[in-house]
Amino acid sequence: MNAALLTTGLALVGLGLTWGQVQATDPAPEPTTSQTSPAVHWRTDLGAAIEEATRTRRPLLAVFR
Amino acid sequence: MRGIDLHQWTFDWDLTFSALAVHPDGTVLHRYGGRDERGPDHWLTQASFQRFLAAGLSAYAAHAPTQGKPLAPLVLESVPAFAERDRGACIHCHSVLPALRLEAQGRGDWSADSLWVYPPPSKIGLDLDRDHQALIVAVAPGSPADKAGLQPGDLLEGLATATDLMAKLHDLPAGPSTLELSYRRPGQESIRNAKLALPKDWKAYTPAEFAWRPSKWGLSPAPGFGGPVLDASQLREQALPVDTFAFRVQYLVTWGENQRWGQAAARAGIRDGMVILGTETKRDFQSIDHFHAWWRLEVEPGSVVRVAFWKDGEVDFIDMNVLPE
DSSP, X not given: OOHHXXXXXXXXXXXXXXXXXXXXXXXXXXXXXXGOOTTOBOOSOHHHHHHHHHHHTOOEEEEEO | OTTOOTTTSOSOTTOSOEEEEEOTTSOEEEEEOOOBTTXXXXXXXXHHHHHHHHHHHHHHHHOOOOOOOOOOOOOGGGSHHHHTXXXXXXXXXXXXXXXXXXXXXXXXXXXXXXXXXXXXXXXXXXEEXXXXXXXXXXXXXXXXXXXXXXXXXXXXXXXXXXXXXXXXHHTSOSSSEEEEEEEXXXXXXXXXXXXXXXXXXXXXXXXXXXXXXXXXXXXXXXOXXXXXXXXXXXXXXXXXXXXXXXXXXXXXXXXXXXXXXXXHHHHHTOOXXXXXXXXXXXXXXXXXXXXXXXXXXXXXXTOEEEEEEEETTEEEEEEEEOOOO
């Protein structure tokens, strides 16, 4: 799956989701400001994303690739 | 997958991509990213991903938080069958199933039914739209879905993706089972319920269905050899018909923990460069992965396989004594 699709997904989650992403291969580049919105909190640490989702009571989108 | 709790983050670990929409209480609301033998991208489309995200938010809004008692965390690096091979490198998702299988085999509580993880919708006779994955587009005649009255055009309720359905099928036993699916029929308001009677061995994958799974490599018996499939020009050079399955032996596994398989193949007479067509009775392989899956799922330990190969314009055979377990 390519990065472009993930970018689209990121744009769509500007509705209050917390991201957590785990990568089994090389780390993806950090998203640019154009790929995020104030409502999206990008994390590459699943543990930190879980902690934030639990604290804020917001849903978590976990992506494994 | 290092440090990831396998009891919490359960998905088809053979996949190349998987996404979970999760409530803060740990409930998985919807899943995305499954695959089947049609290719890794078959269920991955922009429209279906948008639907998955929207369904995740809707399910989050409707979910009544629960405080169930979670299972004790399970991390792969704590599983002895993995730990003894762990070199501290990145743990790929597809390392999980082989390690759990080895562990269960060591305990003596593994059965072949454990292989049939996240069955595709085709196992119950359904195919779904790639973009709108709750929409049924085909029902196989005589299948459990057909007998339960499902039709193309029906919209499954409560499921947003093919992966949601595969997860539901994953949780069912491999033996005779009943699956209930709610759906809406076009033009009708009411929600209907279909009760699918799943027969014995409904979950079992055919070798062609199983071929894409990286977890097949750890299964035995194994042929102990492999190589690239001949393309059209190479088939012409060999004077083989253009639709022939044939591969050239490029390696025998005569090293490492699986060396016994390659050594058995070498003793039987398999050599680098040989053009293998299949066996005396089976030549209709769709890919080299299919050949490897077939050998691992269908060949009996201790049996004899007559390997067919191409030599000087004719089919010849090598009898391979398959090692007992």
